[in-house]
Amino acid sequence: MTGIISRLDQKKIRQHLRALCSIDKQVFGTDAWGPQNFEIPLPTKFELSRIAFHELDIAGYLVASEYSSKIAHIHRLVVASELRRIGIATELVKGFEEGCVAMKIGEVTLEVAKGNYQANCFYEKMGFRPMAHERLLNYLRAKSKIEFADRYLEESPRCKALVYSKSVR
Helix, strand or coil: CCCEEEECCHHHHHHHHHHHHHHHHHHHHHHCCCHHHHHCCCCCHHHHCEEEEECCEEEEEEEEEEEECCEEEEEEEEECHHHCCCCHHHHHHHHHHHHHHHCCCCEEEEEEECCCHHHHHHHHHCCCEECCHHHHHHHHHHCCCHHHHHHCCCCCCCCCEEEEEEECC
């Protein structure tokens, strides 16, 4: 990959908001984030989130925050469609994980659509593993999503998303 990975802080969000929203819309269509999603203040969000530049253009970003004592969550990882498969997502995750280690965060979680085969393969290649049943239920309780458990349990016919975790010590 030829490019630069840096922190996605409030200043960069304000500076590049239109491009961030544009990339998100390109990738997620009607489920795209609006400006308010990028501006929401979350614990350690501006220390953990990353942005990627490729030949001076924004290539992608990773938005994350700490949601529990020493556990971070990746809310969004996006790479522009035309720049996929050249290592940008890998570098964004590595930069984020370095930030986690520096902040003494020991675990990372994320959710991904069950049917998003490319994303699931990518996260597993990066060392993320689907949460086991009991840990998953604890995660859902911590995120106030326990009433939607059947959407996350692989054995459920209504399963729509998988929850992954990874140790980052």
